[in-house]
Amino acid sequence: MSKINENFLNLQESYLFSTVAKKVAKYTEENPDKKVIKLGIGDVTRPIVPACIEAMHKAVDEIGTEEGFKGYGPEQGYEFLRNAIVENDYKTRGIEIKPDEIFVSDGAKCDCGNIVDIFAKENKVAITDPVYPVYLDTNVMSGRSGKYNKETDTYENIVYLPVTAENNFKPELPKEKVDLIYLCFPNNPTGTVLTKEDLKVWVDYAKENNSIILYDSAYERFITEKEIPHSIYEVEGAKDVAIEFKSYSKTAGFTGVRCAYVVIPKTVKGYTNTGEAVELNKLWNRRTCTKFNGVSYIVQRAAEATYTEEGQKQIQENINYYMNNAKIIKQGLEEAGFTVYGGVNSPYVWLKVPEGITSWEFFDKLLEEVNVVGTPGSGFGPHGEGYFRLTAFGTKENTEKAIERIKNWKNG
């Protein structure tokens, strides 16, 4: 008899985006004359920049020739891309990372999810709350979460670190000892960031407790304030305790093209039961070679092109476009009297819903009364209740229209 991994039965249905979609579909069916504007899901809308498109065309032509044909590539990624990452994402910030500490992949979602493979089941996991759901669910699947408590909407073995207005969206160190710590900054969903000093507290904690920080910086390109770190390795000591996840999805519009990378410095160590230190880089390399056959040559050439002068300029234009939307949302909501967070170093704006109503009730009101769709904060975890996320990834025209509607509604 085939037995299943029963941990999967311990997963809670993710109702968030399916419920949003269902509610919007029902509303538009019943109100076909209404123009609903969606500022909910975090996908990008700008086309991929010409520098990357040209690089892909060139790569396609190349692999159609005898000399240029490419079969299986290195599982960890082509050297040209790993070198470009080292030079552009790290050396320019004064960080020394070696090419063999970088693993190119087809997405930060897979990397954040798959990384649990190299850690023992007994590790105590801490996640910020609200949070990008992948960290929690992959730990449930791999049996680290313990039982689900319906009343509190939490798992018994997971340590939740609230990030709310009360603590200025800065997670506090846990009271109990934890082994794996997920941090994501700029944060999805709150759009808030941590300074180097804030991150140093976590790096010091990890060093003291032999813990590992899993740092997701998928949104670092949206940082506009100079002093905010783009990489955790800007913090002294982080190369001993942190794994960093980066993605071209939001940076370069690769949500459909698929390319990302994970950095595991050779100085980052985990421990055996007998206390022997083991390089995590080695374990991840072994996992990658066993379970992955690399990202396509064409896509890696496109990722490389993001670092050319033209590529950088074109990508920055798209990022400026989205960040202008973020400004429109943030300013407009503030003028309408809302309390708003994020939106300065991130494409996400996180707003406090009016007293006395829940995130979902606010969702319904916004949909029905002004025909604007956002994402209820409670869908990202219990501490997201009372908040609401709007994204800057729409078109400028739709963003302006949506905010005008909200302003007229709130002030009317």
Ligand code: PLP
């Ligand atoms: N990490 C965070 C915090 C995200 O919000 C997302 C996507 O929304 C991802 C990772 C996924 O990135 P990718 O498209 O590279 O899988």
